[in-house]
Amino acid sequence: MAEVLLKHISKAYAGGPTVIRDISIDVKDREFVVLVGPSGCGKSTLLRMIAGLEDITNGDLLLDGQRINDRAPKDRDIAMVFQNYALYPHMTVYENMAFGLKLRNMPKDEIRQRVTRAAQILEIESLLDRKPKDMSGGQRQRVAIGRAIVRNPKVFLFDEPLSNLDAKLRGQTRIELQKLHRDLQATMIYVTHDQVEAMTLGDRIVVLRNGDVMQHDTPLALYNQPANRFVAGFIGSPPMNFLPGRIVADGTALRFESAGGAVSIRLNGSVHQQALAAYAGRAVELGIRAEHLTDQPMNRQRSYFSPEQLIVFDAVERMGSETLAYFILEGQRFVARLSGDSTVDTSVGVSTFWDIDKAHFFDADTEQTIR
Amino acid sequence: MKKLLPYLLVSPYLLHVAVFVAFPVVFSVVLTFHSWNIISPMQYVGLANYERLFNDRLFWQAIWNTLRFLMVHIPLQILLALMLAELLNRTVRGASFFRAAFFLPVIVSGVVVTILWQQLLSFNSGIINRMLTAISLPRVAWLDDPAVAMYSIAVMATWKNVGLYVILFLVGLQSVPEQYYEAADMEGATSWQKFRFITLPIINPTIFTVVVLSTISGFSLFIEPYIMTEGGPMNTTLSAVMYIYKQAFQYYHMGYSATLGFCFALIILFVVVIQKRYVEQEV
Structure with a gap:
């Protein structure tokens, strides 16, 4: 003992x-x-x-x-x-x-x-x-x-x-x-x-x-x-991606709007809807891991968020088992973990798919996870 | 020109070595085979100087006197230096003051220190004897008793030089990583065990350096007895260097003095080699 x-x-x-x-x-x-x-x-x-x-x-x-x-x-x-x-x-x-x-x-x-x-x-x-x-x-x-x-x-x-x-x-x-x-x-x-x-x-x-x-x-x-x-x-490697923004309520519609306006995510129907409803009008930060950011939705059962804006990767690291693709969005460094045989390349625009149910939202003031 | 330049650049040093090292060494070896009183020309005498040396009881007494001095001076100096360094290595208040205080005698002229100690050790008016009388102990003839005089000088020489070795030991102690002691704390070592099993072995190279340095400086004992006792009483404080000096500059036996010096250098070399074998062994 x-x-x-x-x-x-x-x-x-x-x-x-x-x-x-x-x-x-x-x-x-x-x-x-x-x-x-x-x-x-x-x-x-x-x-x-x-x-x-x-x-x-x-x-x-x-x-x-x-x-x-x-x-x-x-x-x-x-x-x-x-x-x-x-x-x-x-x-x-x-x-x-x-x-x-x-x-x-x-x-x-x-x-x-x-x-x-x-x-x-x-x-x-x-x-x-x-x-x-x-x-x-x-x-x-x-x-x-x-x-x-x-x-x-x-x-x-x-x-x-x-x-x-x-x-x-x-x-x-x-x-x-x-x-x-x-x-x-x-x-x-x-x-x-x-x-x-x-x-x-x-x-x-x-x-x-x-x-x-x-x-x-x-x-x-x-x-x-x-x-x-x-x-x-x-915790986690590569580290989680973060995007500052705010929760906007418009009638029954609840959205996360990034500070720069490039990303607007509809939260109705997501696992976060209930918790985030209380944050309407307040600043939050979105956190999403590299493996929840892909160039193709792997799981057809789930609903993915896909920004209208195409992403242009500025660096691609091919590890064999996986591919790490880097890009900058509203001044924030992002990394996406793609499959090992992914053919993505730099300087070509691609659609990205974000698994919002797996993402996290943090209170911008207390930095605590919003649950 | 290109080939000459390197030689040109080192020539000042070479010149220095030639004039102040090589020439004196060679000349003194040559001298050992001659009789010379500086004024008349040198006379070749073969091995006569060496023969005389082996039969010169006073020389061997001087060697013995020097060894007696070293036997007290070196252990005392090392123990004291190590103790003081160990104390100063802790974060005591005023550590830098004590460091400076211990080092001060090292930079003060040996003549000044010797005269100061002559006063302290004086039989009738010395402070030390007065303190002894004050606590009703008999006075000691520090510099006049043949059995005591050389040891008084050894203590004084220790006081003068210990600061230098305190600094050397401090450097040694500070090079022992704190983690060794922390590991030993976890293992359950007492302060003494930490000192004995960790500090001592690790600073062994420093100890060796200190032993050799203080042996060599101890062998060259001269100023102290020259000023305080002039070699007396009954030649018991006559050091080897002092005897060599007397042969050369009092009696003008330059050849014989060189022979003594040459022989003395061999003795020092022998002692240091033995020390190296025994002291440096553990590293």
Whole structure:
């Protein structure tokens, strides 16, 4: 059992700004929770507070029901993997992994057993006699994880552990981390600024911005039902397209009119009609993902909105499995995800089809999703 | 012209090396085979200078005196420098003041420092002895007791030089990434364990540098005993360099002095090589 509970946690530096504001998160036993957000959002600070490397200004931190705010890092039964690995350069891999156990005066045999076991799990048995400087980034990464594993802690903390790896290795390590989580059955809290990592690794994701929780939910919920414009724009690759405008009511007809007038979408009959009726006359922002903007309506059952104006793509990226086509509409950068064999080209006008039922509308003032 | 230009550009340096390094070295080696008192012409004496050196008890005592000095001076200096650096590395108030204060003696002339300490250590009127009497302890003949004098000088030399090594250690300590200590905190290391298992091994190259630098500067001990004790009492503070100086410029035994210097340089080289083997091993 290892359940981490953050209750109204906040952090302020003496005479400085508040970096974490009243955050409450529950991390269930064996759950993989990812804290994600742009740099400066407080995610690392939060992780370091859980580790005990930073003081908690206000609120309670509970591990299995016990308040551990004032416990020293070593007494929390929590292990942390650092961004730069923090492997001791003068020690071999074995010594690095055994260091914490040695400090706890564990018998030598047991240390050897545990280190060997962790090395097996991570497939680094052949590296045990090497020093960090003789290893690649990926290998160091494994050793850093191994150092956490040998202690058999209740909770694992990861502070951007993949950010120093190249793209290919990052993808590979992501999969291995998933597997590791399954094998170890441990509670893990993971910090990253990369939303792809967050989406692929997390059972649940906490999106942070400027010390506030923007949304706390499963990856697909964040993707499909973002709570606000920030989450909508942060989660997903390529990012969501946004178009500012207003809701216009004309008798019974309800429409979204873009600020520049190029787009006028009839909302009657759409899933948004009811919620948006209350916004008549007010400024809103339309958000639509790239895959809901196509050059041909793939699903004949649905009604698509198609602007009268033809779209001229200014850049087309052919990925093979898909094609990303970029255009600018009323000064906003848009991207559409088309099929891999799409023949669209730049400088030719095309009709686009917008799946409005899949789109989101945000209150222009509060940036909250209108539901 | 094109071929000559590079040589032309480095010629000032080459000239400097030739005049101030190469020539003196070669000349002093040549001197070791001669007897010369500066005024009369040199006389070739073969290995006579070397023979004399091995039988010169005073020279070996000077070497022993110097080693006694080093045995106190180097460990004391390194420990003190490391301690002060460790303290200054924390965010203490007025850290920059202390940094400057510790460094000040390094830039003050050795003669001034020595005269100052001569006053402090004076048997009758020195502050240190007065403080001892004030707490009813017996006075110590800091500079006049053969068993004590060299160690008094070692302490004084440490006071003078420690600031330099504090700065070197500070640089070393600041190069240890904070994450190592945080990782160790998570592992449950105490302050001492962090120092012993992380700081010390990582700053080992700095320690080696400091050991070698302070050994070499310690071997050249001269001003302090020259001014304070003139080598006394009973030649117990006669340092090797001071003896070499005396042979050359008091007795005008230029050839013999060169032989001593040459031999002394070999001893220093030998010591530093051993240090390199043992101190640098762990890196």
